[in-house]
Amino acid sequence: MQETMLKSPQFWLLLGLAGLAVFMVAEPSSAVNAATAGLRLWAMVIIPALLPFFIVSELMVSMGLVRFLGVLLEPVMQPIFRLPGCSSLVVAMGFTSGFPIGALLTRRLYDQALLSDNEAERLVSFTNNSSPLFILGAVGMGMFGSPQLGWLLAISHYLANLMVGFIYRFKAQSVYRMPKTSRRGRWRAAGEELLSSINQEGFAKRLAEAISKSITNILAIGGYIMTFSVITTMLSDWGLMEILARVINCIFGYFELSYQVAYGLGMGLFEITLGSNYIAQAGDATLLHQLVAVSAVLSFSGLCIITQVMGVLVGTPVRLGFYIKARLLQAGIAVLITGIGYKYWAAASAPVSQTILLPSPFYAIHAWRWSLYCMLFMVLLICCLLCIAWMKKD
Numbered sequence: 001m002q003e004t005m006l007k008s009p010q011f012w013l014l015l016g017l018a019g020l021a022v023f024m025v026a027e028p029s030s031a032v033n034a035a036t037a038g039l040r041l042w043a044m045v046i047i048p049a050l051l052p053f054f055i056v057s058e059l060m061v062s063m064g065l066v067r068f069l070g071v072l073l074e075p076v077m078q079p080i081f082r083l084p085g086c087s088s089l090v091v092a093m094g095f096t097s098g099f100p101i102g103a104l105l106t107r108r109l110y111d112q113a114l115l116s117d118n119e120a121e122r123l124v125s126f127t128n129n130s131s132p133l134f135i136l137g138a139v140g141m142g143m144f145g146s147p148q149l150g151w152l153l154a155i156s157h158y159l160a161n162l163m164v165g166f167i168y169r170f171k172a173q174s175v176y177r178m179p180k181t182s183r184r185g186r187w188r189a190a191g192e193e194l195l196s197s198i199n200q201e202g203f204a205k206r207l208a209e210a211i212s213k214s215i216t217n218i219l220a221i222g223g224y225i226m227t228f229s230v231i232t233t234m235l236s237d238w239g240l241m242e243i244l245a246r247v248i249n250c251i252f253g254y255f256e257l258s259y260q261v262a263y264g265l266g267m268g269l270f271e272i273t274l275g276s277n278y279i280a281q282a283g284d285a286t287l288l289h290q291l292v293a294v295s296a297v298l299s300f301s302g303l304c305i306i307t308q309v310m311g312v313l314v315g316t317p318v319r320l321g322f323y324i325k326a327r328l329l330q331a332g333i334a335v336l337i338t339g340i341g342y343k344y345w346a347a348a349s350a351p352v353s354q355t356i357l358l359p360s361p362f363y364a365i366h367a368w369r370w371s372l373y374c375m376l377f378m379v380l381l382i383c384c385l386l387c388i389a390w391m392k393k394d
Helices: 002-007 009-026 028-062 065-072 074-081 087-097 101-111 117-126 132-143 147-171 183-197 203-237 240-251 259-268 272-280 287-300 302-312 320-346 367-391
Strands: none
Touching: 009 028, 009 203, 028 065, 028 087, 028 101, 028 132, 028 203, 065 087, 074 087, 074 147, 087 101, 087 117, 087 147, 087 367, 101 117, 101 302, 117 147, 117 320, 132 147, 132 272, 132 287, 147 287, 147 320, 203 240, 203 302, 240 259, 259 272, 259 287, 272 287, 272 302, 287 320, 302 320
C-alpha cells in the first residue's frame, strides 16, 4: 500500500500542495511579495503582449479564415510538416505571439475536426514558443544588454522549433496525397470555404465572443504565473533550489558550469523568466555558458508554461510525455545552434551587463508596441507562405 502511494503522481502532487499551503502560512510576506511580482509581470507585459493575439486569433477562426488559408497553404504545409494547410495559422501565430497561443489554436482546430489526433499532437509540439517580445526585448536587451545576443537566442529558438516540427513529420500516421489542382482552382475552393464558414452572426457578436474568450484565457495565465512565482520563492527560501542546483552541477560537471548557472537552470525548470535572469546575472560564468543555458531554458519553457499548455489541451489526445520529449529535443538542438552561432558570429559581442536586475528589464519594455510589431510580422509571414504556395508548381 505504501509503495503504491509513493509511486502515485497524485500523492506527490498533494504533498507539494500541502507544502505550498504551509509556506504561505509560515511566510506570508514572502508569498505575498512573490504573488505581487507575478501579478505585475502579468499586468505590464503578458496582457499587452498576448491579449491582442488572443482576440485576433479567435476572430480569424470564427470568421472562417482558417479554412480559407487551409486550402491555399496545403501545398506548403503537407510537404514540410505533413500537416493540413489550416495549421499554417497556428505556426504563424505561435512563432510571433508566444506561449500558449499555439496550444489554444491547436485546441480550436481539433475541436472543429480540422486536425486528427496525431496531427494535433505533432502541431502543438513545435508551435509553442517564447515570444519575440521576451527573447529580443527582455532577454536580449534587458538581461544581456545586447541586441546581437538577443537575435542569436531568437534564431536558435525558432530554428530549433522548426527542426522539431520537421523531424516529427516522420511520425505522421499516413502520407496525404494532395489532389492536383490549378492555382485558380485552389483560390476558387478557398473562396468557397470562406463563404461557407460565414453564417448569420454579425461582426459585433463575433468580436464580443472573441474578447470574452480571450479575457478568460488571459486570466487563467495570470493565475499560473502567480502560482509558480510563489512556488519558486518557496523552493528558494527553503533551500530546495540549492539542492537542485548542486544536482544539476554534478550532472553537467564535465562542462564546468558555475553554481549560479546551475541555480538558474534549476529555476528555469519551473519558470523561464526567473531562470533566464539568474543565468544572465551569473558573474562567475563565461558568456558561452550563459547563452547556451538560457537557450535551454527558453526551449524547455519551464513547468509553469508546460502546465498552461496542458491545461489548455485537457480532453485532447496530446500526451504530456510526448510534449516534454519535444521540449527536450528542441532544447538540445537550440543549445547546439547557440554554441555554433556564438563561435562564428557573436564571440566578439559586448560583455553581459551586470547592472540590470529583475524585474527592471520586463517593466521597461514597451509591450504594446512590441506586440504590434509581432502582429505585423505575423501578417507578413502569412503573406510569404501564400506567395510560396502561389509559386509552387501544380
